Amino acid sequence: MNVLIVGGGGREHAIAYAVSKSPKVDKLYCVPGNAGIAGLAECVDIKVMEFEEVARFAKKIKADLVIVGPDDPLAGGIVDVLEKAGLRVFGPAKNAAILEGSKAFSKDLMKKYNIPTAQYEVFDKAADALKYLDSAKLPIVLKADGLALGKGVLICNTLEEARTGVKEIMLDKKFGTAGNKLVIEEYMTGREVSVLTFCDGKTIKVMSSAQDHKRAGDGDTGLNTGGMGTFSPSPFYTKKIDDYCRKNIFKPTVEAMAAEGRPFKGVIFFGLMLTEDGPKVLEYNARFGDPEAQVVLPRMKNDIIDVMEACVDGTLGKIKLEFEDNAAVCVMLASKGYPEKYERGYLIDGLENFDGKDGYYVFHSGTKKKGKGIVTNGGRVLGVTAKGATLREARENAYKATEWISFDNKYFRHDIGKAIDEA
Numbered sequence: 001m002n003v004l005i006v007g008g009g010g011r012e013h014a015i016a017y018a019v020s021k022s023p024k025v026d027k028l029y030c031v032p033g034n035a036g037i038a039g040l041a042e043c044v045d046i047k048v049m050e051f052e053e054v055a056r057f058a059k060k061i062k063a064d065l066v067i068v069g070p071d072d073p074l075a076g077g078i079v080d081v082l083e084k085a086g087l088r089v090f091g092p093a094k095n096a097a098i099l100e101g102s103k104a105f106s107k108d109l110m111k112k113y114n115i116p117t118a119q120y121e122v123f124d125k126a127a128d129a130l131k132y133l134d135s136a137k138l139p140i141v142l143k144a145d146g147l148a149l150g151k152g153v154l155i156c157n158t159l160e161e162a163r164t165g166v167k168e169i170m171l172d173k174k175f176g177t178a179g180n181k182l183v184i185e186e187y188m189t190g191r192e193v194s195v196l197t198f199c200d201g202k203t204i205k206v207m208s209s210a211q212d213h214k215r216a217g218d219g220d221t222g223l224n225t226g227g228m229g230t231f232s233p234s235p236f237y238t239k240k241i242d243d244y245c246r247k248n249i250f251k252p253t254v255e256a257m258a259a260e261g262r263p264f265k266g267v268i269f270f271g272l273m274l275t276e277d278g279p280k281v282l283e284y285n286a287r288f289g290d291p292e293a294q295v296v297l298p299r300m301k302n303d304i305i306d307v308m309e310a311c312v313d314g315t316l317g318k319i320k321l322e323f324e325d326n327a328a329v330c331v332m333l334a335s336k337g338y339p340e341k342y343e344r345g346y347l348i349d350g351l352e353n354f355d356g357k358d359g360y361y362v363f364h365s366g367t368k369k370k371g372k373g374i375v376t377n378g379g380r381v382l383g384v385t386a387k388g389a390t391l392r393e394a395r396e397n398a399y400k401a402t403e404w405i406s407f408d409n410k411y412f413r414h415d416i417g418k419a420i421d422e423a
């Protein structure tokens with residue numbers, strides 16, 4: 001079959017890698033892709049938000065399945081446009097992608113269906129939000145309602161910070177229309193864990209757990225980023241916690257979406273906080289995590305095409321998801337200055353060191369071809385991933401592999417997966 005992947009980051013490279021292993025796939029395409037994905041798929045420069053162009057291209061190549069990676073096109077309704085053109089698509093329709101696209105929607109859904117999450121209020125007027133802050137407990141969390149490149153969440157330690165945050169989001173529109181509504185939420189403490197799941201509208205199957213490292217600097221310092229590294233599985237996500245989440249969070253979420261007339265087909269990524277009062281939902285994402293996909297997918301034993309087709313067809317109940325009994329760690333190599341100011345265009349050396357090395361992967365996030373070489377083309381450049389029998393071994397392997405790559409201004413965190421030492 002012919003498969004088209006929509007997106008062009010490390011997550012899509014990890015998806016492309018998994019898809020390329022399927023014996024069912026004859027030809028793989030990606031829009032727009034990147035220099036790494038180009039090793040597995042024919043990449044064509046069509047932007048992910050140009051839905052009609054993507055649909056035309058998918059028809060032209062006779063795509064039997066289209067897989068959508070990123071959040072923006074999903075929230076914008078790309079799946080509806082592609083389906084209307086007669087294509088088979090893996091990913092949630094617009095009315096289900098709202099689970100990530102609107103935090104006010106997702107919080108109200110959780111309240112209505114008793115899914116554990118932080119206490120909150122939703123505001124559409126800055127004056128009301130500011131008044132509410134006067135009697136709120138600190139620290140407090142502000143969340144712009146819509147998508148804001150992962151930057152729309154502010155954790156405020158003082159009333160002053162919170163007041164400034166409300167003004168920036170709602171009045172100055174720092175995140176554009178994403179700030180038309182604001183969620184103000186109770187601050188929770190605990191360990192964070194990411195759980196990726198497949199859904200077919202009524203059934204949900206859980207993949208292996210993972211943990212992200214969002215801050216730019218070692219020891220969780222510095223600014224929030226798209227993710228500086230991940231490990232999978234999380235040793236803190238025990239069988240007992242998993243049982244609780246399946247019963248009280250995962251199943252109720254899929255059933256709630258179905259009950260609301262918004263059946264969810266695709267990946268729901270649950271961002272969870274393991275609090276003293278039990279696991280609670282921090283956020284939902286309507287897609288694979290980046291760089292969670294880079295540590296979860298290489299450990300999946302199933303043919304990903306079988307699983308994705310079952311999600312589309314509503315037959316996920318028949319699939320037994322299986323993961324290798326090992327671990328993986330991904331260290332993001334970034335360009336110094338990310339997530340603020342950084343340069344692009346540095347020549348990358350050493351990519352060939354990964355060729356033929358079992359259990360080692362280099363997923364491209366921001367790269368492009370230039371002449372005969374490959375150059376940096378983003379803040380997050382490469383996700384160096386390695387497997388190991390244990391998390392410690394995977395971490396050692398991943399850090400060893402970071403040395404195989406060089407480019408000017410290469411920057412990475414040195415403590416990805418360090419938390420496992422406390423487990």
Ligand code: AMP
Pocket residue numbers: 118141150153155185186187188189192214271282283
């Ligand atoms: P989100 O985009 O909702 O995942 O938020 C980004 C990050 O902010 C999360 O990964 C948490 O580290 C933090 N965060 C979000 N909501 C809360 C909360 N209610 N309490 C504490 N931290 C939070």
Ligand code: GLY
Pocket residue numbers: 150212226227285288289290291292
């Ligand atoms: N790594 C976090 C995310 O994909 O949202």
